[in-house]
Structures are given as C-alpha cells and as structure tokens.
Amino acid sequence: MPPAISATGLRKSYGDKLVLDGIDLHVPAGSVFALLGPNGAGKTTAVKILSTLVTADGGQARIAGHDLATESQAVRAAIGVTGQFSAVDNLITGEENMLLMADLHHLSRREGRRTAAELLERFDLADAAKKPASTYSGGMRRRLDIAMTLVGDPRIIFLDEPTTGLDPRSRHTMWGIVRELVAGGVTVFLTTQYLDEADDLADRIAVLHDGRIAAEGTAGELKRLVPGGHVRLRFTDPAAYRCAALALREAARDDEALSLRIPSDGSQRELRSILDWLDAAGVQADELTVHTPDLDDVFFALTGGAGVPHPSEETVR
Numbered sequence: 230m231p232p233a234i235s236a237t238g239l240r241k242s243y244g245d246k247l248v249l250d251g252i253d254l255h256v257p258a259g260s261v262f263a264l265l266g267p268n269g270a271g272k273t274t275a276v277k278i279l280s281t282l283v284t285a286d287g288g289q290a291r292i293a294g295h296d297l298a299t300e301s302q303a304v305r306a307a308i309g310v311t312g313q314f315s316a317v318d319n320l321i322t323g324e325e326n327m328l329l330m331a332d333l334h335h336l337s338r339r340e341g342r343r344t345a346a347e348l349l350e351r352f353d354l355a356d357a358a359k360k361p362a363s364t365y366s367g368g369m370r371r372r373l374d375i376a377m378t379l380v381g382d383p384r385i386i387f388l389d390e391p392t393t394g395l396d397p398r399s400r401h402t403m404w405g406i407v408r409e410l411v412a413g414g415v416t417v418f419l420t421t422q423y424l425d426e427a428d429d430l431a432d433r434i435a436v437l438h439d440g441r442i443a444a445e446g447t448a449g450e451l452k453r454l455v456p457g458g459h460v461r462l463r464f465t466d467p468a469a470y471r472c473a474a475l476a477l478r479e480a481a482r483d484d485e486a487l488s489l490r491i492p493s494d495g496s497q498r499e500l501r502s503i504l505d506w507l508d509a510a511g512v513q514a515d516e517l518t519v520h521t522p523d524l525d526d527v528f529f530a531l532t533g534g535a536g537v538p539h540p541s542e543e544t545v546r
C-alpha cells in the first residue's frame with residue numbers, strides 16, 4: 230500500500246511572509262499523524278495544500294498514491310477535510326446539510342437518506358437532525374462537519390484543529406471519534422496546538438516551527454530528545470532540607486519551597502540510590518516527585534518558549 234501522504238519540500242509564502250519553508254511529511258496508511266504548532270505556525274496552510282485547496286509554491290506531494298499537482302481530482306476523491314473552513318451551512322438543518330453532501334457525492338435519494346440517517350445517529354445528532362445548524366453547540370457542529378465529510382467515504386481525513394474551543398467532554402468525544410475512524414482503516418492527519426492531544430492520539434507527531442519541521446517522531450521518540458527528567462524532594466523541616474541540600478550537591482535548590490531537584494532518568498536504580506541515601510543520612514523527605522519529560526518539554530525546547538507547569542508529575546508521598 231502506498232503511504233497515505235508523502236510530501237517533500239513543500240513551500241508557501243503569502244506576499245513576503247514565508248509560511249512553509251520546505252517541509253517533508255510521511256504518513257503511513259491507517260495511522261494518525263499530528264502536525265503540532267502554535268497559532269500561526271502554518272498548520273492550516275499545510276492542510277490546505279495537501280487537500281488541494283491551495284497550491285504550494287514548491288515541493289511535491291502524493292496523497293493516496295496520487296500526485297497532488299497533476300491528479301488533484303483523484304486526490305480530492307480520496308480525502309475528506311474538516312476544520313476551520315467548515316462546510317456546515319448554518320441556515321439549514323443538520324439533516325439538510327447531510328443530504329446536500331449526499332447530492333454532491335451523487336448518491337441516489339434513497340442511499341443519501343440512509344447514509345445521512347446512519348451518520349447522524351453515529352455522531353449522536355439524530356435528535357438535533359431537524360434543527361438548524363445555527364442552534365448547534367461547537368461540539369455538535371464539529372461532529373456534523375465530520376459526519377458530512379464521511380458521506381464520501383474518504384480513506385484519508387484531514388482534521389484541522391478538531392478540538393480547539395471545545396469543552397473537555399466534547400474534546401474527549403472527538404478523540405473517541407478519531408480512534409473509531411482509525412479502527413475503521415482511515416488515515417487521520419490532524420493539526421493541533423495541544424500537546425496532550427498529539428500525545429494521546431497520534432502515532433507520529435511533527436512539530437512545526439518557523440515554517441519548518443523542528444522534529445518528527447513518535448511521542449516517545451520526541452520525549453527522548455530533551456533532557457528534563459528529574460526527581461524533586463520536598464521538605465517541611467528546614468533542618469532536614471539543609472542537611473539534604475548539603476549532601477546532594479548535584480541537586481538544584483529552591484530554598485523558599487524547601488525543595489531539591491535532582492537530575493534523573495527516573496529509573497528504579499536511580500530512585501533507589503536517592504532513597505538509600507536519604508535513609509542512610511536519616512533524612513526524611515515529605516514528598517518525592519518523579520518527573521519524566523513530556524511533550525511540553527519537547528515543544529518548548531524546540532520552539533524556545535518558556536517552561537510551563539507540568540500536570541503529568543507523579544507524586545509519591
């Protein structure tokens with residue numbers, strides 16, 4: 230099977246603003262690929278190019294085995310796109326939107342009704358089917374958008390920031406939808422600004438920064454790129470803290486918080502040696518936290534941003 234997407238050297242400028250400065254992408258069929266980047270990084274531009282909506286200034290790409298430049302019709306037939314440039318018409322009902330899509334795909338009236346009903350049901354929109362799309366919540370609208378895309382039974386789906394602006398429950402619903410699509414053999418190319426989303430959903434992740442792919446790999450591979458693993462010991466007794474700080478010379482001190490940060494890969498061996506040392510010195514730490522690098526570390530290391538708080542720490546008391 231050809232890769233779902235393979236692109237080399239994609240370039241795009243708007244006026245004198247260089248948005249994509251030669252990016253390579255390779256997405257195996259049946260996988261989830263996340264293009265990760267902050268606002269304005271060029272994610273939407275990449276999606277628009279790969280889905281034939283915008284022409285690249287340079288580079289080549291094949292989508293589902295078809296050349297993007299010379300076989301754009303075949304590319305269009307193989308893909309579905311949903312995202313910031315949503316296809317949902319707010320003035321008509323969810324069902325009417327679906328039937329319009331069915332018409333566009335030349336389904337018979339009967340087939341169109343059946344497909345529409347099936348998809349509306351699948352995306353939990355059956356109850357709202359007869360209401361105008363303008364009354365839908367953000368989550369419902371995204372679900373309708375995806376349902377409309379699926380009318381054409383695409384093998385590759387582009388989801389441009391599928392969860393931006395959604396509440397946590399709708400985000401998780403959307404993640405479930407992506408997993409279902411992939412279980413059905415669809416390839417998903419998604420863009421996101423959320424590290425947890427890429428971590429959770431994607432087989433491979435590319436970080437877009439300054440118009441280039443700053444790094445690409447599995448979440449695990451990316452996390453191994455950056456240092457940042459450490460063990461943090463927290464004390465409530467200032468004397469115990471001082472005693473530990475004097476002995477553990479490699480530790481970074483935070484005198485105010487009475488905490489020590491020791492570089493560590495978080496392995497059992499290293500944890501044991503820290504605990505052994507504490508025991509031998511008769512020092513009692515009140516809290517021990519193991520921090521392994523997460524995608525935040527990767528992202529900020531690659532894009533030069535400042536650190537952010539880490540919700541993924543595991544605390545042992």
Ligand SMILES: Nc1ncnc2c1ncn2[C@@H]1O[C@H](COP(=O)(O)OP(=O)(O)OP(=O)(O)O)[C@@H](O)[C@H]1O
Pocket residue numbers: 243248266267268269270271272273274275313390
């Ligand atoms: N049609 C256009 N004309 C001029 N500039 C554009 C056009 N489309 C995008 N840009 C610019 O290109 C840059 C990348 O935009 P793009 O929408 O691809 O970013 P993005 O990563 O998808 O960000 P966002 O999350 O905000 O959508 C931005 O600076 C944007 O202002």
